[in-house]
Amino acid sequence: MAHFTGFACVACGATYAANQDLLLCPACDNLLEATYDYDRIRRDVDRDSVSSRPVGVWRWREFLPVLDDRAIVTLGEGDTPMLRCDRLARFAGVRELWVKSDAANPTGSLKDRSITVSATKAVEFGYRVLSCDSTGNKASSVAAYAARAGLGSVVFCPEDTPIPKVTQALFFGARLIRVRGHYSQINAMYRKLIHSGSVRWYDCGTDNPFRYEGKKTYAYEIARHFDWAVPDRVVHPANGGMSIVKAWKGFNELRRMGWTGALPKMTCVQAANCDPIVRAHLAGASVVAPIEKGPTIAGALAGADPGLLGARTLVALRESGGTAVGVHDPETIEAMEQLAGEGLFIEPSGAVAIAGIRRLVAEGRASPDERVVCVVTGSGFKDFDRIAERVRIPDEVVSNYDEMLAAAHAVQEAVV
Numbered sequence: 001m002a003h004f005t006g007f008a009c010v011a012c013g014a015t016y017a018a019n020q021d022l023l024l025c026p027a028c029d030n031l032l033e034a035t036y037d038y039d040r041i042r043r044d045v046d047r048d049s050v051s052s053r054p055v056g057v058w059r060w061r062e063f064l065p066v067l068d069d070r071a072i073v074t075l076g077e078g079d080t081p082m083l084r085c086d087r088l089a090r091f092a093g094v095r096e097l098w099v100k101s102d103a104a105n106p107t108g109s110l111k112d113r114s115i116t117v118s119a120t121k122a123v124e125f126g127y128r129v130l131s132c133d134s135t136g137n138k139a140s141s142v143a144a145y146a147a148r149a150g151l152g153s154v155v156f157c158p159e160d161t162p163i164p165k166v167t168q169a170l171f172f173g174a175r176l177i178r179v180r181g182h183y184s185q186i187n188a189m190y191r192k193l194i195h196s197g198s199v200r201w202y203d204c205g206t207d208n209p210f211r212y213e214g215k216k217t218y219a220y221e222i223a224r225h226f227d228w229a230v231p232d233r234v235v236h237p238a239n240g241g242m243s244i245v246k247a248w249k250g251f252n253e254l255r256r257m258g259w260t261g262a263l264p265k266m267t268c269v270q271a272a273n274c275d276p277i278v279r280a281h282l283a284g285a286s287v288v289a290p291i292e293k294g295p296t297i298a299g300a301l302a303g304a305d306p307g308l309l310g311a312r313t314l315v316a317l318r319e320s321g322g323t324a325v326g327v328h329d330p331e332t333i334e335a336m337e338q339l340a341g342e343g344l345f346i347e348p349s350g351a352v353a354i355a356g357i358r359r360l361v362a363e364g365r366a367s368p369d370e371r372v373v374c375v376v377t378g379s380g381f382k383d384f385d386r387i388a389e390r391v392r393i394p395d396e397v398v399s400n401y402d403e404m405l406a407a408a409h410a411v412q413e414a415v416v
Contacts, residue, residue, distance in 0.1 A: 007034055084097075242309055270327075274303065
């Protein structure tokens with residue numbers, strides 16, 4: 001028998017069997033929550049033995065909604081670096097700051113944690129094509145995991161999606177459909193297409209409840225890194241908020257299992273010009289209202305309407321004692337540069353985490369005495385043009401040793 005036992009609707013409470021191919025709740029069109037036999041997991045899994053398993057998301061197999069291990073589609077995702085960054089801690093104003101870099105995932109972003117699960121479910125259910133709507137990172141990941149599984153892929157992206165992201169998806173073999181409009185508009189059209197039954201593609205988008213569960217592995221990896229303690233705060237960039245919701249579930253699972261004894265404050269960071277979750281949280285609302293999207297350098301966060309996930313994110317923030325904050329583009333650029341000073345090449349949508357904790361400390365909403373983990377979610381290669389704008393390639397080219405020596409002397413003082 002599997003440890004995964006099925007689904008329960010977060011709204012109406014209806015339950016569904018583990019082997020059903022579902023997106024939203026058939027009874028009320030709300031989100032589904034995966035359920036597990038935690039007593040059986042406790043009997044079958046020794047906390048400390050997990051460390052001896054092969055690295056990656058699937059070392060946590062019992063906590064993931066899979067019925068057939070033979071179907072697992074993996075590229076070695078997860079177990080991404082946890083780096084203590086003392087200079088960043090001083091920049092942000094906290095006692096201790098760790099960066100968890102999901103730029104090290106196979107396709108260079110956080111999306112691999114969840115797409116490995118949805119690709120696996122597609123194989124279990126017998127689909128031949130994976131699909132998604134995306135601001136770019138998800139498209140790349142869906143295309144890669146489809147290729148790994150021998151499946152086709154179709155991705156829908158805004159027309160202004162960064163070229164490196166669509167190039168990556170196309171190189172993996174995806175069929176790309178570019179759509180005019182901002183991401184929330186595209187998401188609404190895409191969801192209508194999938195739920196119409198007009199195509200039989202496996203949706204790896206925002207309605208897929210299996211996919212969500214992969215994001216719980218943030219919690220497991222962070223706690224394990226700290227020898228089964230938890231940090232004071234986990235800071236995560238957010239568009240829809242899935243990672244915050246599921247990391248919070250993961251931390252609660254660890255405490256329920258008796259593996260940890262505390263919970264962190266979950267903290268949401270958005271671009272200030274596109275921050276519907278931040279506005280709803282600060283207003284004490286229970287749902288997130290759509291907003292008018294403004295321009296932002298953090299293109300992967302440019303969702304004006306988080307939909308059903310927004311309310312779940314607010315619950316995670318409230319229950320954990322966390323908060324939400326919006327940051328402006330100059331703050332994000334400064335954070336990117338500070339990350340570069342640590343040797344980390346991070347896209348703007350990931351760097352907002354650093355800018356966010358700095359702003360929270362400055363505003364007195366986070367304590368300087370905290371141990372903080374900031375998740376940075378994507379490689380700088382994902383939005384390369386934004387970073388290329390920040391540097392200048394020298395026009396001069398040396399052609400012999402004497403010129404090289406002269407050039408070296410000219411820069412000698414600058415590099416000391």
